[in-house]
Amino acid sequence: MENKLYFQSLVSNEIEAVESRMREQAKYHHDDLQAALDILIDSGGKRIRPNITLLIGKMFGGNIDSLITLSAAIELLHTATLVHDDLIDGSLLRRGIPTLNSKWTPGATVLTGDFLFAKAANLAAETNSIPVMKLFSNTLATIVNGEIVQMFSSHCNSDLDQYYKRIYSKTASLFETSSLAAGIISNIDEEKKEFIRLYGYELGIAFQIIDDILDFTSNQTQLGKPVGGDLRQGLITLPAILFFEEYPNDPNVKEFISQNCLPSNSFINPLIENIRNSNVIQKSLDFAKLHTNNSISALLNLPDSQYRDALEQMANYVTERKI
């Protein structure tokens, strides 16, 4: 068992309760659903989103049961989108663990994702907050629309503005909702809600940029998938955007773009290696740090408390993490 960080220790009991609430959702349903859900929850990662919701909710004295229900709803929604994503991308591993679609038929995988959507919506309704429900369903629409735009867009898109839109849909929208919904549950005023929303938004952007950096700088064991996986799929993230901008005459870049970013192995490995070893990694980190600092600045408009300290620590942790 790894040591808990301060921000985790403040809500560790609640996180356990969130996981229990998630597991309960398959009760009275088909046995294989329970088995699938248990595996998905066991491989659930760092639980950053419920940590955000619970720390913000506790900071403002929100009802703990509602915050746990909300956290479970958001985490289950996230899990549902991952189940469908892995199916669509044909991913066989996530966090080094075999994906559902690597073992089940496409049909069973689609339905499991649908079931998790249904249960996530059900938990969101159990917060008894109409604004939370609306935020929740809007966020799902944002996430899915982002994936559709990405799927139908041309490859080779290295536009920074569109990159930001994409990572908002993919990641920051749900971070934002994890924050804002906690504020709504805790009945805080509009000004505070805006600071809280901004904290989640900026942290989500930073989180995804770091993820995109780690996709280049980490190793296959830690990633649980090949290094440079995004680029191998023709998806151009921040380090590659900056590299293409700075080194347009790099022969591997020219080759990659001339082949419509559908890489062949002859130049994709040296290209990934060049990006790894270039200054664009540090530049990308600077982008992430900027957003982390923005998230902390938003936070510092709120009253000082141990929870605010924890949220600040979490923001720094997100930027400094190595996995």
Add this chain to the structure above:
Amino acid sequence: MENKLYFQSLVSNEIEAVESRMREQAKYHHDDLQAALDILIDSGGKRIRPNITLLIGKMFGGNIDSLITLSAAIELLHTATLVHDDLIDGSLLRRGIPTLNSKWTPGATVLTGDFLFAKAANLAAETNSIPVMKLFSNTLATIVNGEIVQMFSSHCNSDLDQYYKRIYSKTASLFETSSLAAGIISNIDEEKKEFIRLYGYELGIAFQIIDDILDFTSNQTQLGKPVGGDLRQGLITLPAILFFEEYPNDPNVKEFISQNCLPSNSFINPLIENIRNSNVIQKSLDFAKLHTNNSISALLNLPDSQYRDALEQMANYVTERKI
């Protein structure tokens, strides 16, 4: 343009508004989504569910805007499940029109279904009713769980009790929700809600039994797919259940069961033909009529009105329809 029946004429303006609300959902999203949604709505069938919601809501003086929003939510949820079903079953036609999955990749089809789920949930939230939201997400869980049970169950299941459970999940649950949610929106008392719920439940059971009969008695042009399609997939519906029970020694039945209901063409066509021409069709119709009568009995506990007459007419129409 076909002539409208009485029950349709009472809510035809509202049905148009429901379709507009549905179409609006793809606004500000990817263009291909709008095109897909337009096709799905144009091939939308008889709109039985929104007719139920609107007639019940108008009977009790519910807010028309909320009823239109609710109807659009339910119909969009239904559409989303059809999109995923057709993908899972590999169906190329629905109501004679090419399915989304016949033209798009599995990934794009999964995401379109997900998008429709999100928008359906969003519309449900716009009714501003927590009980409606809960009912809505519970119904989605029921539908999806039913499909998962069916997928993981052994073939050759000709148990009547399990057939009823299956058609509840598949069809009657959403009919029930179309009724009950209209009652909730219209703030009727608990006793009336129970009659309304029962009307929807019984009508949904009758509707699916008729669908299962038509799968045998109709023709390929009207069905938009081969006759006996369920049995060809190893799915045993009411006419087949009754036929197997009554004629266990029919050589085609014996052959079908001995091959674990995975049919080969040599005996599936004569088996379908035998079922078509046997007394089990009338027996199945008697089952459907029983449920239609139950739904009308529930209705007759409510005050007399033109809307009640229309709901009664609709129940009879469902049982007597030929398509």
